[in-house]
Amino acid sequence: MKAETIDVLLDGRPHPVPVGTTLADLIEALGHAPDAVATAIDGEFVPRAQRAARVLQPGEAVFLFKRIVGG
Numbered sequence: 001m002k003a004e005t006i007d008v009l010l011d012g013r014p015h016p017v018p019v020g021t022t023l024a025d026l027i028e029a030l031g032h033a034p035d036a037v038a039t040a041i042d043g044e045f046v047p048r049a050q051r052a053a054r055v056l057q058p059g060e061a062v063f064l065f066k067r068i069v070g071g
Helices: 023-029 048-053
Strands: 005-010 013-018 037-041 044-046 061-066
Touching: 013 023, 023 037, 023 048, 023 061
Parallel strands: 005 061
Antiparallel strands: 005 013, 037 044, 037 061
16 A cells, blocks of 8 residues: 655655655655754744654645854
8 A cells, every 4th residue: 555645845856755645754764863954834934853753744834044154
């Protein structure tokens, strides 16, 4: 039996994920260290501490940002 998937927009491109995927799951699946990226869904910042509880929904726009250091 095939697992159900949904499409989210990852940095503007459709990206399939299994139903029930959290933002933390997605970051791990993409190979990013949790503290290496900042995250937003539909333009709203999602703090690192909330990523494991934030289940992705169909059509949501997920953005990953590399942290900028320096000035």
